[in-house]
Amino acid sequence: MRVRTMLAATTALALLLSACSGATTPGGGTQAPAGGGVLRLNGAINPDSMDPALIASRVPGEIVTTLFESLVRLDDKGEPAPGIAEKWSVSPDGLTYTFTLRKNAKWTDGHNVTAQDFVYSYERSLRPETAAPLAANLYYIKNGIPYNKGTLKDASQLGLMAMDDYTLMTALEAPTTFWLKLTAFFNMLPVHKETVEGKKDWTTKPETYISNGPFKLKSWTPNQEITVVRNPDYWNKGEVKLDEITWKMINDSNTAYQSFLAGELDAVTPPPALTAQLIKDGKAKVYPAARTDFVRLNNTKAPFTNAKVRKALAYSLERTPLVDQVLQGQQKPGLGFIPVGLSSGAGEFRAKAGATIFKEDAAQAKTLLADGLKELNLTAFPDVALDYITGDVNKKIVEVLQAQWKKNLGIDVKLNAMERSTLIAAMRAGQYNWQLYSTGADFDDAINLLTQFQTGDGYNYGKYSNKQYDALIDVALKEPNAEKRAQAMVDAEKIFIVQDMGIVPLYYGTQTQVQQPNLKGVRIFTAATNDYSRASVK
């Protein structure tokens, strides 16, 4: 009897002690929808930076897209609509864009947004000392490359000029049909000079975070959440319905999904294991993702030096079962390189190039492999392990590839799981044979992905090299006529895939989201950052 009492007392004591040691930390999380008008999202990890020039990842990009406004903002269809710029004109040679800025756009400290703000911001992004990770997006500006590399020191030589307070001129290296859309990209958002120049910590406090967009920073509790609140001085506030947006930081996708089920979040990306069922039940929305998953081949190492071997590997796969039964995310088989939904500058690229440009053919693959190996003086497919980044989905993919190559080519492929940074280090050092990888477009034009395979390009980790391909890409980089340019890119893809098969394409990716039924107006783009600024939860 006494021991039982003691047990009860001990338990009570334990709970009491726990209660005493508990203290509420500021910035407590919301548990139920706060009366409509507050959108709760998951940002997964604490942003390394909230400075538009220093951001390189998706979620901070989403956040600053609500805080700042660039020259244009993408509308529902992903087309450029007036932002800070009321109107614009392009010179006949396609090299000069002149933007007329509206006079009622303000920074949150009351100053007007001017053309000088844009000149300053782009120069700052290109400044080598800033170390902007995605400065390459600004290389389309005249002299952007030498300035960023440090060989040109005079900033006035950049193709940027404020003709007056409200007229901005951008001079480009070559005709760039996607320039307008690119200015909406998150690292091309303008920042306020007096706030930023020389200051390190301006992003950490709402008082110093001067911005010009639909929302302004309300609070940033590191590692916990970021909240932005409606900006009453935004020039287009009529279009903004939400009162607040909060990004929580839950790393685990399963927990985030459970949060969604409990009504604590309004939209999440579901965990991969549940995606197929959710799509089947109609609970998840699927969007194309301008991303191609492929096997990168090291073109300098045997047997991948031989085009017949490379083609054999590509023709022998059966991509439809891979996407329909294993991945089940409504991905599309990749019988080409450029993914569906990406523009050619003159309409969708795949519509112009053809949905598929090569065929799966196991019989032909077998012959090609035999011929290719003979040309290399090899009697069998060498023992080269396929590297992949550790993860459930990746593991499933490479196991399918392994099984299909065994079945259709009779070769045994070993698999090698690697930690992410280790694989990237090996990739950049060229110390690999082949690896599972993917590439996605930062902006809506196929050139984004095609330049990666030019000889000497910084991203050409597979060392693919074809002079004809290089020449066609150079044409695409300079050609003012959109149709001719698109054709050059279509031809380049044919050389890259049909003639050379420089990589083994697998499938075109998708993005999935589950949303609460009352969430509307979310803009999820194929090749641009998601825009929540026009959403509503009422």
Add this chain to the structure above:
Amino acid sequence: MTRYILRRVAAMVVTLWFIVSATFVIMHAIPGDPFVTEARLPETVLANLRAYYGTDRPLGEQYVRYLGGLLRLDLGPSFKSDTLGVNEQIALGFPVSAQLGLQALVLALALGLGLGMFAASRAGGLVDGFTMLVGTLGISVPSFVVAPLLIDLFAVRAGWLPVAAWGSFASTILPTVTLAVAPLAYIARLTRASVLETLGQDYIRTAHAKGQPPLRVLVHHALPNALIPVVTILGPITAGILVGSFVIEFIFGIPGTGRMLVRAIFERDYPVILGSAVFYSTLLLAFNFAVDLAYGVIDPRIRVERSMS
């Protein structure tokens, strides 16, 4: 006694230095560079970054500079975060992890001791068997199984508690319980065995013979001796809670130092990795030292031994 303490402190400093050096070596031995990511930075920019953070210097020089910083209690800037240095990150994360760890420890101790004593006093019965079964399950079922289960039951279905994140007291309940499960089981089993053994001693029989009430015999006579093994494992238990917190913090989205360390390893944020190693080691060493001192309080024999050495 003073000499004993001085000797221990000196040993702790040496251990700490060894840990820092070992971490430094291992960290740089893994492939992967903090600045070489998928984004393509021009060589001049990479060079600037490396110069700024000092990673272009020879490793020996980096090591010495780091030790110098340690003496000033400066753990350096983070390679990844633009706004938070290592000291700031630890300062933000530690109160959270400490609260979680302490709550779990208190819960595990209180319930574990209580359950263990209860089982021992009812040894051989159904209650004893059941309690020990629960104990075994607690040790065997991993936290990343327990966590989603608890979340599903109490947060999603019942809606009594929030699923994740950190803020209100309610949001600390599920993580605390998940973290406390395994240590609780260990403590319960150990307490039961220890109490049972102590209860068989002659002096207990003497106490009963003198007419002491059973509860007083249990708590005043048996428990202090039975506690010694439990105090012994407090060091490893705390270590287990600290390390277990990595998984818990990750699953529940808790902004603690555990999650910070895991992320730093993946991203090769060397200063944060080193800083965490220093921080956790110091904590553990200090805690183990405190446990050792506690022995002197609980067991007079040990106190005498020490003052004679």
